[in-house]
Amino acid sequence: MRLCWLSATMTMVRCDPRWTGPRRWWWWWFSAAVAAAGALISAGVSVGEAAAAGSPVTRIAFGSCANQSAPQPIWDSIIDFDPQVFIWMGNNIYGDKKRPFKLFGKERTIGPWKNAPRFYPSSEQEMELEYEKAKSIPGYSRLCQKAKVIGTWDDHDYGLNDAGKEFSAKVTNQRLHLDFLDEPRDSPRRKQEGVYGSYTFGPAGKQIKVIILDTRYHRDPMFSDGTILGTTQWSWLEKEMKGPATEITIIVSSIQVISNHTAAMAPLFYMEAWGRFPKESDRLFKLITESKRNGVFFISGDVHFGEISRYDCGSKYPLYDITSSGLTQAVEKVIPHAFHPLIRGIAWLTPATMRLMSSNCIYSSCTYGKPNFGAIEINWNEIPVKLKFEVRDVEGYPVAGVNVFLSELQVGNAKPAAVSSGEYQRHCSLEVNLPWIIRY
Numbered sequence: 001m002r003l004c005w006l007s008a009t010m011t012m013v014r015c016d017p018r019w020t021g022p023r024r025w026w027w028w029w030f031s032a033a034v035a036a037a038g039a040l041i042s043a044g045v046s047v048g049e050a051a052a053a054g055s056p057v058t059r060i061a062f063g064s065c066a067n068q069s070a071p072q073p074i075w076d077s078i079i080d081f082d083p084q085v086f087i088w089m090g091n092n093i094y095g096d097k098k099r100p101f102k103l104f105g106k107e108r109t110i111g112p113w114k115n116a117p118r119f120y121p122s123s124e125q126e127m128e129l130e131y132e133k134a135k136s137i138p139g140y141s142r143l144c145q146k147a148k149v150i151g152t153w154d155d156h157d158y159g160l161n162d163a164g165k166e167f168s169a170k171v172t173n174q175r176l177h178l179d180f181l182d183e184p185r186d187s188p189r190r191k192q193e194g195v196y197g198s199y200t201f202g203p204a205g206k207q208i209k210v211i212i213l214d215t216r217y218h219r220d221p222m223f224s225d226g227t228i229l230g231t232t233q234w235s236w237l238e239k240e241m242k243g244p245a246t247e248i249t250i251i252v253s254s255i256q257v258i259s260n261h262t263a264a265m266a267p268l269f270y271m272e273a274w275g276r277f278p279k280e281s282d283r284l285f286k287l288i289t290e291s292k293r294n295g296v297f298f299i300s301g302d303v304h305f306g307e308i309s310r311y312d313c314g315s316k317y318p319l320y321d322i323t324s325s326g327l328t329q330a331v332e333k334v335i336p337h338a339f340h341p342l343i344r345g346i347a348w349l350t351p352a353t354m355r356l357m358s359s360n361c362i363y364s365s366c367t368y369g370k371p372n373f374g375a376i377e378i379n380w381n382e383i384p385v386k387l388k389f390e391v392r393d394v395e396g397y398p399v400a401g402v403n404v405f406l407s408e409l410q411v412g413n414a415k416p417a418a419v420s421s422g423e424y425q426r427h428c429s430l431e432v433n434l435p436w437i438i439r440y
Helices: 024-042 047-054 074-081 124-135 138-146 170-180 230-241 278-291 337-349
Strands: 003-006 013-016 059-063 085-089 148-152 197-201 208-212 248-252 296-300 307-311 319-323 372-379 386-393 398-405
Touching (some): 124 170, 230 278
Parallel strands (some): 208 248, 248 296
């Protein structure tokens, strides 16, 4: 047989003609396989991407709200979960800047004499440096070697707190965001207005479609009940939803789709959510119903706590929204430890008809206000196929979770009985529609 070895570029096989024998074909196939692997490596294809191309995806991790200047020990637990895909849901960096709270002085950011916004954007160069800092974090770098990383943005990596379509730096920041995600240079996401896109993983019969929304680039002002996605993105989404069927469809939204905590906390505190745009919310649920697409659920971020919500009256089967926020930024991190029981008590008392209450939760409120990440496990070998949705803590332990059979997320499953006027039903009556006395 001939002795063959790889060249320094890992893409060419060289052979010594002095080696001959009956096993030369074995060596030829071995060398070709190694050369192919080397070609993948040299082309920048991650292990997770190569696996996802032909193997069923069984583990997906996701997260949001990661301050690049803060310690990020949670990556170790995410790596231990061993996801094939990791999905960013926004605030992947905190790129904007903020002034301190000031009631008096030259720059007053609060009070009746306020003359300066609390948040203001960074320059292009500053944003680029912050992305580089985030990308060089050792734990995140290791994850990128193991998993396919995709995702969207939210306000702070979009460039400005709570910003929408009016933000002038969105074109430049879109390029920086897609560079951070290592989106290919010829990707359609680089040739459009907004970072929305879709990916399909796994072989036929075990396919997962991930639809990534952009809830910033085209969003109208708050309180306008205008559009979140804009005309072009809505047309694209309708085509994606009515396209070839997949067993599972994950819709990624940077803001919560089902929960609407603002309904119970305003006017003292407002949070962004699809519920702030009722027409858009209704249109989204109607599209899911009309598409007759099975296995649809949401993942979301933004709010600095984790929870799982369920909506039984939005489509022909229950819709779940698994919220994970944040990887570093969380409610209980900014509040003294002595007040944590108070915060958990308020969360337990706040009316939340959509929140999934379960004995699997670590706290009775079924919210989690410490750093966390989301985890999805799919057991394709079980009959029927089982999904596990979880929010996990910094050590990787589940703090909220639910098991769902894929057969439950099928068109034709019976909806709950219609709610009569004046009656309110868990997982059916949106918080925004609750009467004042119940809401507050």
